[in-house]
Each structure stands twice: as structure tokens, then as C-alpha cells.
Amino acid sequence: MAFREWAGGLSALALLALTGCATGEAGASTGPSDEVTVALIAPFTGFSANYGPEAKAGIEIALEDAGYAAGDTEITLITVDEDVLDPSQTLERVKKAVEGDGADVLIGPVFGSSQQAVAPYLSQRKLPMFTFLGGQESLAGERSGFIWPAPDDQTARPLGTYAGEELGYETIATLGPDYAYGHDAMNGAAQAFEATGGTVVQQQWVPLGTTDMLQYATSLDRDVDALVMWLVPTDAAAFVREYRNLGIDIPLLMFQGVFDPDPAVTRSGS
Known part of the structure; x- marks a missing residue:
């Protein structure tokens, strides 16, 4: 199975979260000028660099089908290069995506060690993380963790x-x-x-x-x-x-x- 298909299918689910990100505390839409940034966390260089381009292609297909929008909310896709061999580097790059680039929703990371590294930070920031190749069941207990297609075990x-x-x-x-x-x-x-x-x-x-x-x-x-x-x-x-x-x-x-x-x-x- 092509990983782009997995990531593309997950993107449809993530679009539901995007709508939530564009609403106020009372649940009312904040207007047609709303924008949401989705960050894909996957390896694009180094070890397992094939995952990133495959996942990005799948997500782009899903976003194109949706017109790069969820309701009145415009969607921007950015990428974060997951360092498979050094989860601490992945965490720093995720922080930059969130605090510097304004990421609202995150898809990934791919590898369990990276997921464990970034999950506490994303939970603290109350940002949703959608995994697209599984994850440890404990991630689902956090506010941020949505595991797809199933827990690793x-x-x-x-x-x-x-x-x-x-x-x-x-x-x-x-x-x-x-x-x-x-x-x-x-x-x-x-x-x-x-x-x-x-x-x-x-x-x-x-x-x-x-x-x-x-x-x-x-x-x-x-x-x-x-x-x-x-x-x-x-x-x-x-x-x-x-x-x-x-x-x-x-x-x-x-x-x-x-x-x-x-x-x-x-x-x-x-």
C-alpha cells in the first residue's frame, strides 16, 4: 500500500479538526478570513527519507479535493523534517513550526520515538496531533493524540x-x-x-x-x-x-x- 494513500485518507479526518481550530470559544465561526496551518512531520532527508514525500503527496491530493479549505477556513500546508535518529531535533523543529510558523494542526510524526518526544509539548499547547502510521496507545490518553489506523500493538x-x-x-x-x-x-x-x-x-x-x-x-x-x-x-x-x-x-x-x-x-x- 502506498503511504500517500494512508496520509491522504487521514487528511480527511484532520479536516474536521481544522474546522474546530477556526471557531471561537463559544463555537461560532470567526469569519471567512480565517486561516489554519497544517504541519506534516515526517522524514524528508536522511534515514527513511521516502516517507516524507509520499505522505506530502497524499495530503496534497486530499487538500486539493477540499479546495485547500474547511468551510470558510483557508488551509496552508507546511512540512517539518523528522530526524528519525534524534527525536530531540524533531522536537525543536516542531516547536519552530508551532511558535514560528503558526502550525495549528500536526500530522505525524512517523516514528514512535519522535511521537513520544513531541506529544507532551503538543498536549501542553493543546494542539492536535494525528499519527498516520499508528502510535502507542498511551498517546490517545493525551488531549492531542489521535492514532490512525490503530495502536501499534x-x-x-x-x-x-x-x-x-x-x-x-x-x-x-x-x-x-x-x-x-x-x-x-x-x-x-x-x-x-x-x-x-x-x-x-x-x-x-x-x-x-x-x-x-x-x-x-x-x-x-x-x-x-x-x-x-x-x-x-x-x-x-x-x-x-x-x-x-x-x-x-x-x-x-x-x-x-x-x-x-x-x-x-x-x-x-x-
């Missing part, structure tokens, strides 16, 4: 249930990125698989920024029935290449897609 649970109940697998290994979202998502899949009576034999965690995927492919327990995995899409494609180069024929169960121009790799991640 629910994202991959159907995959674990499917592996046990529909495919009849008895053992699996998991592979995921070593940060908040990765642990929540893969542990959710593992717990769902165990609930079917299956056994999780091995779990491997890949630090963000890792370029050597061969070590994780060679370390895989070859006796499992399947590998349940999710990595940042470009990393997933790199892992699949190493996996196939080693001739490993253990079934791969993945979700959320693989960014790669190689049709063979893309098919393996469908």
Missing part, C-alpha cells in the same frame, strides 16, 4: 492470528526495528500467535540506521515454520535481498509493504 496482531489459525504454523521467528513502534507491533503479532497455541522461537531487533542486513538473515533460526517481520520499507527490501541470496525458503509474512523498484522483491512483500 494492534497493527500486526491479525498477522499472528492468521499464521496460527489459517496457515497452521506452530513456530515462528520475528524480525523488527529496535524502537518503540517495532517492539509494539512485532510483540503484538507474537502475542496473537501464541494465543493460537503457537511458539515464538526467536525475536531479532534491528537498530535504526543499520545497513548490514546479512547478519540478521544468517542468524535466523532455520527450523521455524515462518518469519513474521516488519522493517522500515527500504530496510525490508535490503533484508529480502540477503534472504534470497542465502537461498532461505522459510515463508515470509510481512505487512505495510516494501519500497523497492525490483518487482521480484516487491512481490515477495505483497
Whole structure:
């Protein structure tokens, strides 16, 4: 699935929040000259830089369909470059967007570590934050947190249930990125698989920024029935290449897609 479709769909929901931002305390519209600034927080440079342009394209489609307006409120879109490897930098950039550029509604960030870094600040400022690739359930308890499409630990649970109940697998290994979202998502899949009576034999965690995927492919327990995995899409494609180069024929169960121009790799991640 293209991330632009996910972000575009979320934008329709965010438009509802924009209307609220353009009303006074009594709920009455403040007039046709109102303007609201939406800030997209996603990686545009560095690690996982593919997320930002994809999400921006989806949001622009949704805003074009809405005429860049919510009722009488004009909408302006700005971007914030999420630093995946340094959440403190992301927080500083979000503060600039809010205090310097007047951001009223925020879509993102993508990564769980960034979400955790900016959520308290946005809650204090009483600004809504719409995540478009999940988030920890605790974010929904804050005034600012709106999690879409689901809390992180629910994202991959159907995959674990499917592996046990529909495919009849008895053992699996998991592979995921070593940060908040990765642990929540893969542990959710593992717990769902165990609930079917299956056994999780091995779990491997890949630090963000890792370029050597061969070590994780060679370390895989070859006796499992399947590998349940999710990595940042470009990393997933790199892992699949190493996996196939080693001739490993253990079934791969993945979700959320693989960014790669190689049709063979893309098919393996469908």
C-alpha cells in the first residue's frame, strides 16, 4: 500500500479538526478570513527519507479535493523534517513550526520515538496531533493524540492470528526495528500467535540506521515454520535481498509493504 494513500485518507479526518481550530470559544465561526496551518512531520532527508514525500503527496491530493479549505477556513500546508535518529531535533523543529510558523494542526510524526518526544509539548499547547502510521496507545490518553489506523500493538496482531489459525504454523521467528513502534507491533503479532497455541522461537531487533542486513538473515533460526517481520520499507527490501541470496525458503509474512523498484522483491512483500 502506498503511504500517500494512508496520509491522504487521514487528511480527511484532520479536516474536521481544522474546522474546530477556526471557531471561537463559544463555537461560532470567526469569519471567512480565517486561516489554519497544517504541519506534516515526517522524514524528508536522511534515514527513511521516502516517507516524507509520499505522505506530502497524499495530503496534497486530499487538500486539493477540499479546495485547500474547511468551510470558510483557508488551509496552508507546511512540512517539518523528522530526524528519525534524534527525536530531540524533531522536537525543536516542531516547536519552530508551532511558535514560528503558526502550525495549528500536526500530522505525524512517523516514528514512535519522535511521537513520544513531541506529544507532551503538543498536549501542553493543546494542539492536535494525528499519527498516520499508528502510535502507542498511551498517546490517545493525551488531549492531542489521535492514532490512525490503530495502536501499534494492534497493527500486526491479525498477522499472528492468521499464521496460527489459517496457515497452521506452530513456530515462528520475528524480525523488527529496535524502537518503540517495532517492539509494539512485532510483540503484538507474537502475542496473537501464541494465543493460537503457537511458539515464538526467536525475536531479532534491528537498530535504526543499520545497513548490514546479512547478519540478521544468517542468524535466523532455520527450523521455524515462518518469519513474521516488519522493517522500515527500504530496510525490508535490503533484508529480502540477503534472504534470497542465502537461498532461505522459510515463508515470509510481512505487512505495510516494501519500497523497492525490483518487482521480484516487491512481490515477495505483497
